[in-house]
Structure formats: structure tokens, C-alpha cells
Amino acid sequence: MSETWMIAGAWIAAxxxxxxxxxxxKDNPFFKIAEHLYLGAGMGWWFQVYVYNxxxxxxxxxxxxHDWMVLIPAILGLSLVTQFVPKISWVSRYGFTFLMxxxxxLAIPAGLSTDxxxxxxxxxxxxxxxxxxxxxxxxxxxxxxxxxxxVLFYFFFSVEHKGHFKKVSNIGVYFLxxxxxxxFGNTVMARFSLLYGRFDDLYTFxxxxxxxxxxIILAGMIIYFAxxxxxxxxxxxxxxxx
Amino acid sequence: MIKNKFGFALxxxxxxxxxxxxxxxxxxxxxxxxxLPPVTDLAVIDMPYDVGGTALLKWNVRPTDTTDVIYxxxxxxxxxxxxxxxxxxxxxxRTGKDIDLPFWAWEVSAHEHAVKVELNNFYGEAQxxxxxxxxxxxxxxxxxxCDSQVVSAKTVSNWFRLDRVNxxxxxxxxxxxxxxxxxxxxRKGLFIRRIAGLDxxxxxxxxxxxxxKPIYYVPGIGGMSxxxxxxxxxxxxxxxxxxxxxxxxxxxxxxxPIVMTVCKEVxxxxxxxxxxxxxxxxxxxxxxxxxxxxxxxxxxxxxxxEKPAAVFFMGYFMAESLLMAEVGATTGAIQIAxxxxxxxxxxxxxxxxxxxIGEELYAAGAYLSKEPMLLSALKVQDFGKLLVMVSVFFGxxxxxxxxxxxxxxxxxxxxxxxxxx
Numbered sequence: 333m334s335e336t337w338m339i340a341g342a343w344i345a346a347x348x349x350x351x352x353x354x355x356x357x358k359d360n361p362f363f364k365i366a367e368h369l370y371l372g373a374g375m376g377w378w379f380q381v382y383v384y385n386x387x388x389x390x391x392x393x394x395x396x397x398h399d400w401m402v403l404i405p406a407i408l409g410l411s412l413v414t415q416f417v418p419k420i421s422w423v424s425r426y427g428f429t430f431l432m433x434x435x436x437x438l439a440i441p442a443g444l445s446t447d448x449x450x451x452x453x454x455x456x457x458x459x460x461x462x463x464x465x466x467x468x469x470x471x472x473x474x475x476x477x478x479x480x481x482x483v484l485f486y487f488f489f490s491v492e493h494k495g496h497f498k499k500v501s502n503i504g505v506y507f508l509x510x511x512x513x514x515x516f517g518n519t520v521m522a523r524f525s526l527l528y529g530r531f532d533d534l535y536t537f538x539x540x541x542x543x544x545x546x547x548i549i550l551a552g553m554i555i556y557f558a559x560x561x562x563x564x565x566x567x568x569x570x571x572x573x574x
Numbered sequence: 575m576i577k578n579k580f581g582f583a584l585x586x587x588x589x590x591x592x593x594x595x596x597x598x599x600x601x602x603x604x605x606x607x608x609x610l611p612p613v614t615d616l617a618v619i620d621m622p623y624d625v626g627g628t629a630l631l632k633w634n635v636r637p638t639d640t641t642d643v644i645y646x647x648x649x650x651x652x653x654x655x656x657x658x659x660x661x662x663x664x665x666x667x668r669t670g671k672d673i674d675l676p677f678w679a680w681e682v683s684a685h686e687h688a689v690k691v692e693l694n695n696f697y698g699e700a701q702x703x704x705x706x707x708x709x710x711x712x713x714x715x716x717x718x719x720c721d722s723q724v725v726s727a728k729t730v731s732n733w734f735r736l737d738r739v740n741x742x743x744x745x746x747x748x749x750x751x752x753x754x755x756x757x758x759x760x761r762k763g764l765f766i767r768r769i770a771g772l773d774x775x776x777x778x779x780x781x782x783x784x785x786x787k788p789i790y791y792v793p794g795i796g797g798m799s800x801x802x803x804x805x806x807x808x809x810x811x812x813x814x815x816x817x818x819x820x821x822x823x824x825x826x827x828x829x830x831p832i833v834m835t836v837c838k839e840v841x842x843x844x845x846x847x848x849x850x851x852x853x854x855x856x857x858x859x860x861x862x863x864x865x866x867x868x869x870x871x872x873x874x875x876x877x878x879x880e881k882p883a884a885v886f887f888m889g890y891f892m893a894e895s896l897l898m899a900e901v902g903a904t905t906g907a908i909q910i911a912x913x914x915x916x917x918x919x920x921x922x923x924x925x926x927x928x929x930x931i932g933e934e935l936y937a938a939g940a941y942l943s944k945e946p947m948l949l950s951a952l953k954v955q956d957f958g959k960l961l962v963m964v965s966v967f968f969g970x971x972x973x974x975x976x977x978x979x980x981x982x983x984x985x986x987x988x989x990x991x992x993x994x995x
Contacts, residue, residue: 428832431798435797441745456969460989487932
């Protein structure tokens with residue numbers, strides 16, 4: 333890649349990053365540019381993925397090779413497009429029905445296996461090795477089992493949560509909150525690593541090699557906001573006088 | 575002369591010694607097979623209850639199966655030669671106890687070696703099922719090896735998985751309970767406890783109507799097969815009905831075109847049921863993008879520009895949850911969220927006024943609509959939770975008793991019952 337393209341790429345990357353970050357100040361034209369570009373690029377990207385990864389290898393190539401079986405899913409898929417033509421939009425129901433039936437058939441056995449049977453087995457299995465467990469490990473396993481029962485009871489809708497039931501339900505809420513707190517901290521740390529990544533790029537693109545892309549874009553935006561702010565203040569004063 | 579006699583005697587002695595040594599070593603060689611006899615009772619069958627492509631080799635455990643004896647498994651797709659080493663293990667390992675099948679589908683035996691050979695790993699999926707394969711077992715001790723006879727078998731895909739019969743039984747029980755619940759709900763109705771977050775829906779719609787601002791309903795990024803998206807569509811129907819009654823405005827930005835099509839029908843039906851079909855507009859449901867962060871950026875832009883009075887986040891969300899909820903919070907909108915994506919719930923807690931946690935989202939549709947079908951589904955979910963609670967409670971008691979009394983088959987039996995395959 334030539335140096336000119338490297339510099340152009342750096343300016344685009346730094347510019348779009350700063351434009352999107354500018355939303356933290358307020359909604360502005362720079363953010364709108366980045367937002368619409370992102371939307372268009374995202375749509376374009378997925379369009380080519382569908383064409384080159386699905387339509388081409390999974391429909392076109394088999395048809396060229398006389399594999400007519402792919403016509404069945406292809407027609408079911410095409411039936412969804414009839415939604416755009418109100419007179420024949422009923423055809424799309426066949427596609428949707430297949431999707432829903434297929435989805436349910438796939439999800440129900442997997443859900444039963446993972447949400448019910450695995451949950452129960454996973455909770456009781458550690459205690460099957462009780463003979464070799466330390467007291468702390470036994471306490472830990474019992475605490476997990478107690479937490480599972482209390483949390484499940486919080487989501488039990490068939491009885492009013494009053495009296496002792498409310499106490500069990502409240503303990504379940506405490507378990508949930510501990511989990512959510514841990515999950516929050518974990519995710520925030522992950523997001524910070526993404527933020528550091530962007531800052532690192534901005535720092536890289538601030539070098540003379542990239543013609544000070546970050547500094548110039550930031551300075552340009554600050555000047556814009558300052559002028560825009562001054563002009564708006566002038567307009568507001570004029571409106572107030574009128 | 576004496577020299578000649580001595581030389582002759584020496585030659586004789588060397589010859590006799592050589593003969594004696596070779597006789598001794600010959601005797602040793604003859605003894606080795608007696609110490610390490612070849613496997614003579616090797617049998618091969620198709621691995622039961624699988625999708626095919628796996629063979630199961632079995633032979634009896636022998637007195638010579640000590641740690642210094644190694645078994646090597648060879649497989650070939652040809653009549654002669656072409657052997658590939660499929661596995662290797664010490665002779666005191668890999669018995670029938672190591673086969674991962676429950677007690678109702680597999681007779682556990684510690685007196686028999688049982689070794690799975692996954693042919694897919696050597697011949698690819700297409701060839702592994704249906705073709706004839708040949709197997710032999712080589713016992714190795716101190717660099718001396720003995721081959722078994724060659725056995726042959728084909729693997730097949732099985733139609734019925736007996737090992738998963740516990741899943742089937744549970745499914746049948748759940749179906750029976752569902753039909754009972756539907757019939758009960760239609761005749762007498764079913765009780766559902768109050769869900770706090772849902773009472774705020776009326777408040778949010780009322781506020782939007784008073785302020786003359788729109789309501790945003792974000793159904794998340796799940797597909798139509800996602801349970802949370804299905805629950806979200808039910809809640810959308812109830813919210814839309816109230817919006818139509820109050821003559822307020824609603825906007826539903828979509829990530830998934832199929833979800834959008836379903837939601838269009840749901841909203842249209844809701845306006846019809848509310849007696850306001852004239853208020854329904856085609857642009858209530860808008861397709862935004864099927865790229866996660868483009869969708870988030872665009873919804874953020876829409877919310878920050880239009881400053882809605884209320885925002886609903888109901889469905890499946892991932893990393894975009896906080897991006898959208900935070901922007902909604904800064905605009906001062908009343909925000910109600912609901913998702914079963916547990917990683918995102920903390921963000922909704924921090925940025926939204928009310929949050930429906932996991933199952934509460936599923937319950938919300940039933941709670942709002944009081945539809946017998948939805949109420950029945952909720953009852954079945956409750957039955958499932960009750961089943962898990964009771965099974966965990968009694969399962970732990972039984973397993974602890976079994977472990978303390980060293981009833982290993984009993985403990986294994988209980989663990990098998992709650993094993994997902």
C-alpha cells in the first residue's frame with residue numbers, strides 16, 4: 333500500500349472516530365456524517381456478504397450444477413419478499429411458517445436439554461464427589477444450589493410473593509444483583525479495552541508520518557463548535573430582542 | 575598335538591556355548607507370546623445411538639492388562655494394508671465404564687475394554703458412515719507386539735437416540751401440562767402475580783400522550799426464533815393497542831427484516847383491535863440496518879433528535895444496549911427495558927427506569943394480554959422452574975447420601991437422569 337493511501341486511511345479512521353466521539357458533546361453534523369456513513373457501509377457490507385456467501389455458493393452454484401433441491405428453500409426464502417406486494421403478501425406466510433416451525437423444532441429440544449436437564453445436573457454433580465471435597469468446596473456447592481433455588485423462585489409467577497415466599501424471593505434478588513454487579517464490572521473492563529484501542533489509534537495517527545491527522549481534525553472541530561456557538565448566541569440574542 | 579586338542583576343545587566349547595545361548599534365547603522368544611498373548615476376542619460394532627461415523631471396539635479385560643502393556647488401535651479402509659493408528663492407551667484403561675452413555679442405554683462393564691473410534695477424524699464425514707472398515711488391536715510390551723485378528727464393520731446413522739430418552743420424557747410431560755393448562759386457562763383462568771415494571775407501561779404511554787411526543791419501541795437485535803423477540807412482539811401488541819387508544823405515536827426501529835414483517839402485522843392488528851385502524855401508518859415500523867453498531871448509531875441519532883417521551887427496549891440485546899439506553903436517559907425519556915440477555919441487564923438497570931429481568935419479559939406478554947394460550951405457556955415455564963427447584967433439592971440430598979455411603983452406581987444413576995447429551 334502506498335504512503336498516500338496509508339495517510340488517507342489514517343485521516344478517515346481518525347476523522348470517523350473523532351466524529352463519533354463528538355456525540356458525547358452534543359448531536360452535530362460531524363456525528364451525522366459518521367452515523368449515515370456507518371449505516372450505509374454496514375448495509376453495503378451485509379449486502380455483499382449475502383450475495384457472495386449465500387446467494388452465490390448456496391443457490392446459484394448448485395442450480396448451475398443442476399441440484400434442483402435448493403429450489404425449495406430458495407422459493408421459501410423468496411416468498412418472504414412478497415410482503416412488498418400487498419395482493420400476494422399471503423404467500424409469505426408459507427416462508428414464515430417454515431421459519432417458525434424450524435426455529436421451534438431446533439430450539440425446544442436444545443432448550444430442554446440446556447435449560448433444564450443440564451442446569452439440574454450441573455448443580456448436583458459437584459456434590460457427587462463429596463468424599464474427596466474440602467469443607468469449603470462443599471459449602472460452595474451448597475451455596476450455588478441454594479442460589480439456584482432462590483433465584484428460580486424469584487421468577488416463579490404462580491404464587492404471590494408474600495411472607496416466607498417473599499424472603500426466599502428477596503434472597504434470590506440479592507444473588508441476581510451480585511451476579512449483575514460482577515457482569516457489569518467485567519463488561520465495563522472489556523469496553524475500556526476497546527476505548528484504549530481507539531485512543532491508541534488516535535495517538536498513532538497524531539504522528540507527523542500521518543500529517544498530524546488527529547490534532548488537525550480535533551482543532552477543526554473545536555473551531556467549528558466555537559464559531560457555531562458564537563453564531564447561535566448571536567441568533568438567540570436577536571430572537572430575544574425581537 | 576596338545577595345541578590342536580586344546581584348539582579343538584575351545585572350538586567345541588564356543589560352539590556348545592553359542593548353541594546353549596541360542597537355545598536359551600529361543601526359549602525366551604517362545605515364552606513372550608505366552609506372557610503377552612494377542613487379543614483373540616476382539617469384536618466391533620457400530621456405536622449405538624449416534625449420527626454414524628463411530629465404531630466401538632470391544633474385547634475382554636485380561637490378566638496381562640498391566641500399566642506396562644500398551645494397546646494400539648489400527649483402522650483401515652482397505653482389505654489388506656493401509657493401517658492408520660487410531661488410538662493408543664495403557665492396558666489398564668478404557669473399559670465399558672468410560673463410555674459416556676446412561677445406564678438405560680449401555681450396560682456398564684469394567685471387565686470389558688470398550689474403545690470408540692471416530693472414523694470422521696481419519697476418513698472424512700462423507701466416507702466414515704456406510705463404508706466397510708477393518709480394525710485390529712496390537713498389544714505392545716517391551717517393544718514386542720502381538721496383533722489381534724482383523725475385524726470389520728460398517729457404521730450407520732441411528733434414527734433413535736435412546737440415551738436422550740430422559741429429554742423426550744420431560745418433553746412429553748411438558749406437553750401434557752401445557753394442554754392441561756390451556757384447558758384450565760380457558761375454563762377458569764390462571765393466576766399470575768403482579769409484575770412491577772409492567773405497571774409503568776401505562777404511565778409511560780400516558781406521559782407521551784400528554785407531552786405530544788413519540789414513543790420508541792426497540793425490539794432488539796434478535797431474530798424471530800429468539801424467545802425474547804417473540805415475547806417482545808407480544809408486548810409490542812399490547813403497547814400498540816394502548817398507543818392507539820390514547821391516540822399517541824409509536825416508532826419501531828428494526829434490525830431484522832423478518833422481525834419487522836411480523837411486528838408490522840402485530841401493530842396493525844393492535845390498532846384494529848383498539849378500533850383505530852385509521853391511525854395506523856406503514857412507517858411505524860422502520861428497517862434501519864442489520865449491522866449491530868450501525869443500528870445502534872442510527873437509533874441513537876433518532877432518539878437524540880426526536881427526544882421521545884418514552885423508550886421501550888424489549889427483546890434480545892448485546893453490546894448496543896448501553897449505547898442506546900444511555901442516549902435515551904440523556905434525553906429525559908422514561909425508559910422501560912426487558913431482556914433475557916443477562917450480560918446486558920446491568921446496563922439497563924443503570925440507564926432505565928424499570929427493567930424486566932429475563933423470565934419477566936416472557937411473563938409480560940401473558941400478564942398484559944391475559945390470553946389463555948400465553949398464560950398456559952407461562953404456567954408451563956413455572957412448572958419447569960418448579961421441576962428444577964424440586965430436582966435440585968432432592969437430587970442433592972440423594973447424591974450426598976449416595977456419596978457418603980459409597981453407592982457409586984446409585985449416584986451415577988441419578989447423575990445420568992440429569993445429563994444432557
